[in-house]
Amino acid sequence: MKTVKKAIIPAAGLGTRFLPATKAMPKEMLPIVDKPTIQYIVEEAIESGIEDIIIVTGKGKRAIEDHFDKNFELEDNLMQKEKYDLLEKVNATSNVEIHFIRQKEPKGLGHAVWCARKFIGNEPFAVLLGDDIVRSEKPCLRQLINEYENTLSSVIGVQTVMDEETHRYGIIDPQEQEGRRYQVNTFVEKPKQGTSPSNLAIMGRYVLNPEIFMFLDKQEKGAGGEVQLTDAIQKLNEIQRVFAYDFEGQRYDVGEKLGFVKTTLELAISRDELKDDVLTFMKDLLENSVVKN
Incomplete structure (x- = not known):
């Protein structure tokens, strides 16, 4: 059985909601207390057993690469001053391989994931979006990976949202339920207000089989004139089952x-x-x- 050891973190968005702060700083580097938002995502991946991460960046995102690079001068300084607690924090992500690729044009989430196709190859993989931080006893992604290992099927993380919020998310039309896992009729990207098939929203965590690239390769545009990952997931669901999993944990929207x-x-x-x-x-x-x- 192939295990999930690779993850994609899309980080190419312009961050217009946080202008002017994001004019020169990637939104993924905005700190929550003392840690960039993207580091929370990377640490969740590590805690879930991921060994290789590829971060899909865009123009003006060099600070992300610098953040995850080695800083020998800083580390030596902390070592000399015996500030071992800070040294440990600086090296918190050193036990995972982090790679980078550019999304040259802002064509949507589906396109960003497609940009990492050669890195993934023919393996199952995870996708973690940086706008969602999840605090839970068992890492959110680990919960999905466990479900993947039980079913060998793609698994999408979902949680319940209010009726007035459904138009902001990808939404599932659930079928049968077994515990926290749902079989899904359809996945719908940002349904119009009042047309949502349920309140179960896709929350930025995915475990996908590589067959998803058959549909992302077509670069078909969906909502907002962009290549939508949700649309490709729905097409994958038509040829092999894709589950949704109502994960445990507190989700924070930092987007x-x-x-x-x-x-x-x-x-x-x-x-x-x-x-x-x-x-x-x-x-x-x-x-x-x-x-x-």
Whole structure:
């Protein structure tokens, strides 16, 4: 049985929601407390057993490559000053091979995944999107890989969203359910408001069989005039079963401003050295705002 050891992390988006901060800085490098968002994604992949990662970048994303490169001067400085805790954090992703490829044109998520086809070859692989951070006892991707190993079928991570949010996501039309796993009639990319077949939304974690590239090779445009990964998944579902899995864990949306702020605050108060001070600050801020209003 082929195991899932490779992962694709698409990181070629322009990050327009965070302008002007992302004019010169990749949105994937915006920090949540003291760690770039993309590092949370890479660490989840490592904890899930991934050994090789390819990050699909675009113009202006050199900072991502620099972040995951070795910095001998910095590491030596930390070693000399016996700052071993910081050294460990700097080397947190050193036990995985990270490769990079450019998406030369912004043609959509499906196209970004297609750009990594030669790296993947004829193996099952994972895709992790950087807009979704998931905190869970068992890594989100590991949950999907376990399901893949049980079924040998592609597995898509989903969670429930509110009715008014369904138009923002790929949505599944579920069929039979077994525990947290669903058989799926259809996968629909960003259905129009009021037409969604369910509230189960695709949440940026995928384990896919390589046959998906048969459909991505066609470069057919879907919603927004882009090559959509969801469309290719639906076509794959027509020739071999593709499951959806309602994964366990708290998912954070860091792809838009309010979600980014909420994630930063929640992860900050999960840190022992920050919790009390942040909670005190938030309490004081709320009280002062009430008084001023």
